[in-house]
Amino acid sequence: MAWLHTWSGLVVGWILFAVFVTGTLSYFRPEISQWMRPELRDVKADAHAASKAIAMLQERAPNSPRWFITLPEAREPVVRVTFRDPNGGGEGRRGFKVAVLDPSTGEEVKARETRGGDFFYRFHFELSMKPIWGRWVVGFCAMFMLVAIISGVITHKKIFKDFFTFRPKKGQRSWLDAHNAVGVLALPYHAMITYTGLVTLMFMYMPWGIEANYSDNREAFSKEALGIAAEVKPANQPGTLTDIEPLIEEARRQWNGAHAAFITINNPSDINSRITIRRDTEGQLANSNRNVVFAGTTGELLSVAGEPAPASQTRAVMFGLHMATFSSTTLRWLFTLSGLGGILMVASGLVLWSVKRAPERAKLGYTPFGHRLVEVLNIGVITGLPIAVAAFFYANRLLPVTLAERPGWEVRIFFAAWLLSFVLPMIRPARVAWTTQFVAGAALFAALPAINALTTQAHLGITLAQGNWVYAGFDLTMLAIATLLGLTGWYASRPPGSRKPAKHKASERLNLPAEAERA
Incomplete structure (x- = not known):
């Protein structure tokens, strides 16, 4: 076990250090993004931001097959709209364009272009590689991290006793004491963040259960297990969207007053349009897809995603724990301090290898x-x-x-x-x-x-x-x-x-x- 702990930590330790640093920074992803766009300092949230965002999209991208609207909230008061360019332009191979809007006017804010906090968030599970390869590398390292945690607890039989013992100026002994202290201090966090990190990408790492039960029909799985509405094909007949504000109020009523966070509009200029409104995760440990679907032209309520099945709810709770989107400012700082403990644990382990x-x-x-x-x-x-x-x-x-x-x-x-x-x-x-x-x-x-x-x-x-x-x-x-x-x-x-x-x-x-x- 000592051999396993030593080498499982060393082989991937440098990548784990980078993952811990950028993951810890990601707890403040919206705040970092705000700081990196100082032109948005005076932007304030607005209750009618959704209507203004739709008006902007109807003017700028009326033929786009899909619109995404991220509504303002306390940590990020701007409106972020994303739409697919039917001509294939925009960012990435799928042709998406992104704009940041002032919620009070609906006009695009001419802020400096930046990756902001999103860079650290994406880096911590993709390493700025091609997504599929980066996620596999990070998943491989996370599995080694889990092995290192378990073997470390087994190896240090007096680990909790040693947590209260620090012997400075003792060379290797001092480094081992420091490694034990920062490791035990947030041990539940380290185990949680490693395991839930694997769970967030479980469908990529272990797809066989889905393939066995749904074959190639991932859409059916997403609808049944995750509450993601099936995509509706356009009727190729022009249609006009209904007012969004009453739909948001109806969605809030379905959620007992919870706020809307995200809106997806499929086929916005077609009679067969669909508006999906997703609730925010404030105060919700489970990061699940609680959404309400409306007919885009008539506003008819088509479906309400209920409580997910136990297995899906379990995954949603683990996802929420990993992302910490439910947390208050105080709890977010505690997560950050625990992340700092993970950074010091990995760093001291790497140095200890050389000292020994x-x-x-x-x-x-x-x-x-x-x-x-x-x-x-x-x-x-x-x-x-x-x-x-x-x-x-x-x-x-x-x-x-x-x-x-x-x-x-x-x-x-x-x-x-x-x-x-x-x-x-x-x-x-x-x-x-x-x-x-x-x-x-x-x-x-x-x-x-x-x-x-x-x-x-x-x-x-x-x-x-x-x-x-x-x-x-x-x-x-x-x-x-x-x-x-x-x-x-x-x-x-x-x-x-x-x-x-x-x-x-x-x-x-x-x-x-x-x-x-x-x-």
Whole structure:
């Protein structure tokens, strides 16, 4: 079990570190997206946002076969509309276009283009690879993570007792104590987030049950198990959509007053149009498809998705736990702190692997290639990823607003900064590389609020006075991260034996002669 724990953690540890970091950032995906679009600082939600969004879509994309409308909410007060271009243009192979609207006017907001928090969200389960391959890689690593958690609990028979024991300045023992502490501190979270992460993509990893019962008819499965309405083909006869506001009110009545979050309109210009309204997940642990379907032209209520079957409800609860969309601000921060514990657990485990083999290197008189490779990867990933995240935010503020393919350039700068973080560990001693790159990361995060103040009107001097905690909270969090990285860099810079032993005479502690102590 010790062997299994060691190697199941090391082999995929660097990817798991990246997954934990970007997944933890994803808890504040809407807030990050807002900060990266400072032009939206003064946008306010509006009760009639859906009607205005439909009016905009009827003008701009009347022939589109499908519209998607994300309604404003407290964490993201804008309206986001997505529509499929019948001519095949737009983003991606499926030809989708996206626009951000002001809820009060229905007009498109000319905010800078950016991936925002969506980049971290997609990266943490796709790794910026082709989706199918990225999801398989992350799923493979998540399974290894689950094995490492279980084998770690079995290996450390006194793990809970050791949680209350920390022995500093003991080399390998200290690293093991730290690894145990951060591992046990949020152990239920680590097991939950790993297992539920696998469950969110279970239909891709284990499709055989669906294939055995539904053959190739995935649509029937989605309708029966997930409450997703079947797609209706157009009648190829022109039709006019009914007013959306009464339909939203009827949907709320069906949900006992819960709010609508998302609207899908199929065949919007056809007599056979369908309007599907999905409820939000506020206060709901289960992230299930509770939706109401109406006839688009008459407003007739066609179907109401009821309570899902027990198996589907179980999956919906696990999905909700993983996404934490149900959580309050306080609970979201607790999830974030647990995610930070996961980050530290993976990082300390990776470092512990190298520390445990220090005597072997000393005995050999040189560093084997495998040990050196792990050392470089540790430094490049653990110190380099924060630098890359900071570079991503800098790119958002410093790249020209009118730059073509601006979101793509933000991502390229992220990966370029991360790649450069592997250069110093290759050419300099490990202690120097650790210290330099932690301090560099701290400096980048510390200067970010200043760069924000110089480039936008959404800086701390204004946002704190206005009580705008999305923007102010982001800047303050950047300063907190800078402090954490700075303290880590300072600690890493201290050579072994630089601190006084823990036990020493009172006369030494007080800097008094022995005679004075006796007196």
